[in-house]
Amino acid sequence: MTFTVDRDRTLVGNFARTGFVVHAQSWPPTGGTVVRTPDKEAYTTGEQVTLEAVPAPGYQFLRWAGKGFDTAGGAQTTVEVTENVLAVAYFTPVAQVPQYEVWTWGRNEEGQLGDGTAEQRLTPDKVPGIHDACAVE
Numbered sequence: 694m695t696f697t698v699d700r701d702r703t704l705v706g707n708f709a710r711t712g713f714v715v716h717a718q719s720w721p722p723t724g725g726t727v728v729r730t731p732d733k734e735a736y737t738t739g740e741q742v743t744l745e746a747v748p749a750p751g752y753q754f755l756r757w758a759g760k761g762f763d764t765a766g767g768a769q770t771t772v773e774v775t776e777n778v779l780a781v782a783y784f785t786p787v788a789q790v791p792q793y794e795v796w797t798w799g800r801n802e803e804g805q806l807g808d809g810t811a812e813q814r815l816t817p818d819k820v821p822g823i824h825d826a827c828a829v830e
Contacts, residue, residue, distance in 0.1 A: 711735075715742050715778040724752040724784025736774040745769045746782035755783040786817075793827070795820040 698704075712735030717727035725748040736742060746754045746768045754768040761778035762770070772778055796817040797806040804811050807820045 712737060713774050713777050715744075715772065715774060715780070717744055717778075717780045717782070719746070719782045719784060721784065723749060724786075725749045725754070725782060727780065727782050738775055740774045742772045742774060742778075743769060744772060744780050744782075746784070748784050751786055752784040753787050755785045757782060793825050795823045795826050 714734075715729060715736055717729055719725045719727055725746060728745045728747060730743045730745070744757075744762075744766075746757070748754050748768075757764040757766060757770060757780060759778065759780040761774075761776045762772040762780060768782075772780070795807070796819050797808070798814045798817045799806060800813050801808075801811055802813075806814060807823075808814075808818065809821075
């Protein structure tokens with residue numbers, strides 16, 4: 694818009710935002726990817742965007758975190774865009790082990806890993822004494 698001002702005037706401009714960004718990433722970066730559908734640089738207010746967390750081999754989807762959407766969704770969630778969105782898909786490693794074995798890892802402050810200790814373990818380790826497991830609940 695162009696206009697000529699030939700005397701003192703008070704000008705007021707009202708601007709409306711026309712596009713928002715939906716930034717999606719995964720953590721750890723090697724844990725998987727996030728697919729946006731539709732995949733665009735900017736989205737309009739009220740537009741629906743589907744986010745799908747796709748785990749890499751050896752990982753599983755854990756949870757969403759971020760800003761601008763309901764983080765309680767499963768691996769696939771739909772976002773109604775009303776502001777800029779930051780979505781982080783968290784993945785966790787899973788142990789691929791032979792059938793009938795049980796492997797655990799984690800904080801273990803109450804001995805919940807079943808190895809007879811309260812030591813934290815950052816990598817999977819076979820639980821001793823279990824040879825014929827058919828399910829872990």
